Structure formats: C-alpha cells, structure tokens
Amino acid sequence: MxxxxxxxxxxxxxxxxxxxxxxxxxxxxxxxxxxxxxxxxNEVDTEGVQPLSSIHDESNVLRADIEKTSISTDQVLLNAPDRQDRFFKVPKVIG
Incomplete structure (x- = not known):
C-alpha cells in the first residue's frame, strides 16, 4: 500500500x-x-503467541478498605487563607 x-x-x-x-x-x-x-x-509469525494487555505480569496491589475518621470541616478551614461560611473563598478566576 x-x-x-x-x-x-x-x-x-x-x-x-x-x-x-x-x-x-x-x-x-x-x-x-x-x-x-x-x-x-505483519510479516512476523505470531502463531501461538498470547496477546498481552501489558508487558508486566503484575496485578494491582490493593490495600484493605478500612474506614477511618476524617477531620472536620472546621479543622480543614483553619488552613484556608480566606473563608465564607463552610467554604474556601478564592479570587474570581473567570471574567
């Protein structure tokens, strides 16, 4: 072609x-x-070759799904330079 x-x-x-x-x-x-x-x-002989989705034999290693307590909204907002009610207040980005 x-x-x-x-x-x-x-x-x-x-x-x-x-x-x-x-x-x-x-x-x-x-x-x-x-x-x-x-x-x-296309000329390569691939007869008997198993298709691969990845060159690695590794599988996903997942951690146990353990429920943990999270920090409160008030604790998070202590790091905010500016806030309004329960939200971070940031400068307007879109005109």
Whole structure:
C-alpha cells in the first residue's frame, strides 16, 4: 500500500491541517515509511503467541478498605487563607 500526495491532502483536510508543498512531500514520505514498517510487522509469525494487555505480569496491589475518621470541616478551614461560611473563598478566576 502506498500513500499519494492526494491521500495526504485528503487526510489533512479531514484533520483540518494545511501543508505547504514541502510539508506535503515530507508527510507523504513519512506516511509511506510508517506503512512500510507496519507491513514488516505483519510479516512476523505470531502463531501461538498470547496477546498481552501489558508487558508486566503484575496485578494491582490493593490495600484493605478500612474506614477511618476524617477531620472536620472546621479543622480543614483553619488552613484556608480566606473563608465564607463552610467554604474556601478564592479570587474570581473567570471574567
């Protein structure tokens, strides 16, 4: 399979990209190199190879879910530079 400049122009249009002539040529070569590499990968014999979701055999190590008491709202608000009722008061960010 080979990619032409027409193919690259179509893909660029779909992605809303604009390429100059030099960039179009570069993208055509690079996409063809990628497809050539994929063709090489397709030639590899993978018969009997189990699919992997990860290269590691580790599984999640989870801690026990132990209920603990939490600090109160008043204790949390002691760290607030400014507060209003039960809430942190911060400067307005959105105009």
């Amino acid at each position: 080979s990619v032409t400049k027409k193919d690259v122009a179509y893909i660029a249009e779909l992605a809303r990209l604009k390429f100059g002539d030099t960039e179009m040529e570069t993208m055509t070569v690079e996409l063809n190199n990628i497809l050539h590499y994929i063709d090489k990968l």
